[in-house]
Amino acid sequence: MRLTVIGIGLIGGSLALTLKRKGLVSKVIGVDNNPVHQEQALKLGIVDEIMSLEEAVKSSDLIAIATPVNIAEKLLPTILDLIDKQVVFDLGSTKERIVNIAKAHTKSGRFVPTHPMWGTEFSGPSAAQEDAFKEKAAVVCNKEQVDEDALKLVEQVYQTLGMHILYMDAVKHDIHVAYVSHISHITSFALANTVLEKEKESDAIFELASGGFESTVRLAKSNAAMWVPIFMQNKENVLDVLNEHISQLRKFKSCLEKENFEYLSDLIENANGIKRILK
Amino acid sequence: MRLTVIGIGLIGGSLALTLKRKGLVSKVIGVDNNPVHQEQALKLGIVDEIMSLEEAVKSSDLIAIATPVNIAEKLLPTILDLIDKQVVFDLGSTKERIVNIAKAHTKSGRFVPTHPMWGTEFSGPSAAQEDAFKEKAAVVCNKEQVDEDALKLVEQVYQTLGMHILYMDAVKHDIHVAYVSHISHITSFALANTVLEKEKESDAIFELASGGFESTVRLAKSNAAMWVPIFMQNKENVLDVLNEHISQLRKFKSCLEKENFEYLSDLIENANGIKRILK
Numbered sequence: 001m002r003l004t005v006i007g008i009g010l011i012g013g014s015l016a017l018t019l020k021r022k023g024l025v026s027k028v029i030g031v032d033n034n035p036v037h038q039e040q041a042l043k044l045g046i047v048d049e050i051m052s053l054e055e056a057v058k059s060s061d062l063i064a065i066a067t068p069v070n071i072a073e074k075l076l077p078t079i080l081d082l083i084d085k086q087v088v089f090d091l092g093s094t095k096e097r098i099v100n101i102a103k104a105h106t107k108s109g110r111f112v113p114t115h116p117m118w119g120t121e122f123s124g125p126s127a128a129q130e131d132a133f134k135e136k137a138a139v140v141c142n143k144e145q146v147d148e149d150a151l152k153l154v155e156q157v158y159q160t161l162g163m164h165i166l167y168m169d170a171v172k173h174d175i176h177v178a179y180v181s182h183i184s185h186i187t188s189f190a191l192a193n194t195v196l197e198k199e200k201e202s203d204a205i206f207e208l209a210s211g212g213f214e215s216t217v218r219l220a221k222s223n224a225a226m227w228v229p230i231f232m233q234n235k236e237n238v239l240d241v242l243n244e245h246i247s248q249l250r251k252f253k254s255c256l257e258k259e260n261f262e263y264l265s266d267l268i269e270n271a272n273g274i275k276r277i278l279k
Numbered sequence: 280m281r282l283t284v285i286g287i288g289l290i291g292g293s294l295a296l297t298l299k300r301k302g303l304v305s306k307v308i309g310v311d312n313n314p315v316h317q318e319q320a321l322k323l324g325i326v327d328e329i330m331s332l333e334e335a336v337k338s339s340d341l342i343a344i345a346t347p348v349n350i351a352e353k354l355l356p357t358i359l360d361l362i363d364k365q366v367v368f369d370l371g372s373t374k375e376r377i378v379n380i381a382k383a384h385t386k387s388g389r390f391v392p393t394h395p396m397w398g399t400e401f402s403g404p405s406a407a408q409e410d411a412f413k414e415k416a417a418v419v420c421n422k423e424q425v426d427e428d429a430l431k432l433v434e435q436v437y438q439t440l441g442m443h444i445l446y447m448d449a450v451k452h453d454i455h456v457a458y459v460s461h462i463s464h465i466t467s468f469a470l471a472n473t474v475l476e477k478e479k480e481s482d483a484i485f486e487l488a489s490g491g492f493e494s495t496v497r498l499a500k501s502n503a504a505m506w507v508p509i510f511m512q513n514k515e516n517v518l519d520v521l522n523e524h525i526s527q528l529r530k531f532k533s534c535l536e537k538e539n540f541e542y543l544s545d546l547i548e549n550a551n552g553i554k555r556i557l558k
Binding site: 227 | 397464514
């Protein structure tokens, strides 16, 4: 099977590397508008060949869209126009808008909207990893609108990656990821800005930074080209969660201001409830 | 050398295990008011014997205070009253108050205020680890007020743990840790509460939680008995940083509300600056 990966970065690159090594695909064609990434992807053995979008779609059986989500929604109608019997899937972090765009197309049954729940704070082909997705969840949205053979093939892709598949409505997906992914990135970006803003003696402070700080601020290395479009597309849900998060932080602030240490203790003990869920 | 550890939890336990294995101490005496922890510490080989505070201080050469910071400040004058030539040090996350308490005592030269920059979200003797502190920084505060032999011995302790020592004024220490440790815990607690508050379909959501979420929320498992006293003692600095953090989050909120995606991108790129500091 010949796979085209559009957007050869962290996600697309990791997908290509793993599927090729596992033998599910025999050839990987890369499409990327960044010449540096094209060259890196060839050099790192992530893709066998670079082609234009049209050429690539025509030469492959399976097409993965792994671009930022704003690019994905622009490309999808063009790709669906170009295909015949091929299968197309995306790997973006928001699902409602792309599902609606697909619905408007006559070949919508060939498109499988998905979101593998894996990523790192790094980007570009050099960030790609083999076996990256293993043991994580992959979400497949609105499967009832997808042709049976297309769904089966994409399920096979995620099974090959070692992921377990969750089926979910796109609207619900976007709400859930606002909670377990998008807000984490915003708090991490804001935390980095807080520290960078206020702390001038950076040498002293960062020698003190222990594992806890690194862990909460790690996601702040994530890149804007990927995250701005995600926040744009999921604006309403992200704002809901962000408002709640600010109001939770204000509770801590008020406890400190009023020296209400009993309530502070209650807040912390409530937060400890996350242990029930994350082992 | 005989070591007394007061408070046999994550920090005190890890200290005892490592110093004994490295051969710096021949015997470890444990002091803890929790009978379950006493028993666990004996069973896990963390301490050789449990004694009362008075007995333990009299029977040892070096005394480590590894209790929550509110207990440490209460115990310190009693311990200094009890010692003769022994050396006492604490390992707490706030330093200004304990330094001031020490100053008021005639034997203040025997007390070394320190803070090893390591911890995990777990607590109790069962959380103790050998080699836990390795390659991290240990802060020693206000060394000019400490007797030379006492300072040397505590430096030897941290060198034995494989840590590098930073010397710092206690007031400055408390400002720095508000940025690189205390605020991370507050954001993590608040994030856990946000998610636990708003998300009712917990099964669905937490299957989606990927590494990023786990990383930002990990510290929310930390225990209230340790953290409430830290926040109490470092209230002013923590409030400063928390106010700045809330105002940084409000910038993200305002960008989303106004769909000012250029400024959102600037905020993220600024946050990426953390890469310069954390590799």
